[in-house]
Amino acid sequence: MMDEIFQGPSDSPSAPPGSVENTVPISDDLPSSSQREPRSAEGQPCRWIFLSSADQALQLAEHTAFQSKYNNRENRICVPVESVQEEAFTRLIRATEHGGRLGLIFPQFYFGLHAREYLYETLKRGLAMGVRNLVISHPAHFQVVRSLGKRRITLLAGAGFHLMNRESINHVLGEGARVVQVSLECDRENWQSLVMHFPVGTLAITV
């Protein structure tokens, strides 16, 4: 299964891989995005492509057609956190600019302390290998991200947050998210209301 998430055009499409401009440290004092001036849409939308395993992601990342068209820093490949344990993960890191274009998707639900410990340890290992993007889907995930310490991570707040209004989106951005995927139930009228309030590249939809 593959999900693709389109984000508005990036702020700096020509920025070099791993540069600070396209990443934010996890911080509690990030300014509210509504205080920034919206910019005009330019360039191509950024994609966050969700795949179910490192193996599947590797096949896509190494595919010639994908490489010729989407192999740039505006497109990120995302796999579940547990994919870190797969053999293919090391190769996937190499195929995604040493993890700069690779994201780990949090499990939306994890019950009990053992699952929490496993999540934390697996995330730490993935980040140590070079992963620079995380996809979260519940307010609880901010706690985990904070416990990982200050790192240069780009956070996508996923559809599990059910974000449909600017107050909630500002909260999630304030918690450190860089990109916000709006709720699957966000209709056209609501989307049009939202995009007026956020800089280009902040909001994403599921396609």
Next chain:
Amino acid sequence: MKHPSKPIRSRKQEKPELLAPAGRIETFCAALDAGADAVYAGAHAFNARMRAPNFTIDELTRMADYAHRSGKKLYLTVNTIVKDTELNALKQLLRDMRAIHPDALIVQDIDTAHLAQRICPNIPLHASTQMTIHNVDGALAAQKMGFARVILARECTIEEIREIRCSCEIELETFVHGAMCYSMSGQCFASGLIHGKSANRGRCLQPCRRLFQGIPENAGNRSESNKEETTDPSSPLSDENRCFPAYSMRDLCAAPILERLIASGISCFKIEGRMKPPEQVAQIVRAYRLLIDAWPKITAEVMEESRQLLETAVGREPHTGYYLSSTPPVLGAKETQSGRPVGRSESADTPGFFRISPRVPLKVGDRLRVQLNPNSPPQGFTIRQILYQGRSTKRPPVGATIEVAAPFNIPPGRWIVKASDADAIPRGFAHRI
């Protein structure tokens, strides 16, 4: 990572609060009379039970006064996902809520919490179960966001609740009785996608309660106990079309394990069901009141009395939910509708009537429900006329074959359930508040 299982501080074990639902004034009064410590209710907007009658701001104001005069509490729900285009309406509702002086607001959307903290900062916030808080990180996040209480996801086991309790200061509330979702609470898109009625916006049409055709006999039966039920010859659903309520969950009933739940450090026990009729809510409240008051020595006699009370409160087959096992307690081939099984419909001689030999007493004024086809919700109606031996009667003898008037055609073979009892519906409550 800090190990959160170390207790923050030792807590004195206290009797939990008993919180009951109210979708209308009669239920509100019935719940308080029956012994609820608090009632939760919603206004006409931004509430997860938009299909319930709900309340006007004036009614809520009087209800809050009445509850406070009685030494009880009223919690108000503002627990749906809010669209950007609705923010002004939400702000107005929160200003109205401020004037009502409820004891807490139950909220789901982050924006509602933020706005409530600005508009009515003195009202404590409870994180709705729709927020799907099911672990330590979720509880800590809610605490950080300023919530006073978390209503835990129904999918938590007792052990997981204990872990959460040991890791944070925030009050914990959990459901002890009522309907359960097949999907995780607050994370279901089925109603929105199938019917265009979003569960996250309070309009769930419960597609998980429908019958599904062409599903293998044991589909949905993940537990050993359910396997036997699919072959039950008396099952209303084990015949012609092989339709199954594959995703329909049993009702939660935590009465048998209430002591263990109290020991896990829960502050409040919640009863689900703002759509439930007053007499049903009252019976459930009485049952849990008995148990909580008897704690810490819940005797076999008290347990039996509570069991009998709960038996008279119509509902689906009971189960202890996820508290003891993470396996979803689906109904299998059991009746998927909430209510007491009455029997199957038969053809009647009189047009506009169906014949039935009811297993339970029926009378004029009772409310019945029937599922006419698997793809539509059950339809309910109030009995207006009963024929017994060709003559109209209000109370036919128990066990007699009777003909019942129905406002729509009920073909033979349909399973009928009794949704509420005319005698048990309290009257005149509206004058008290």
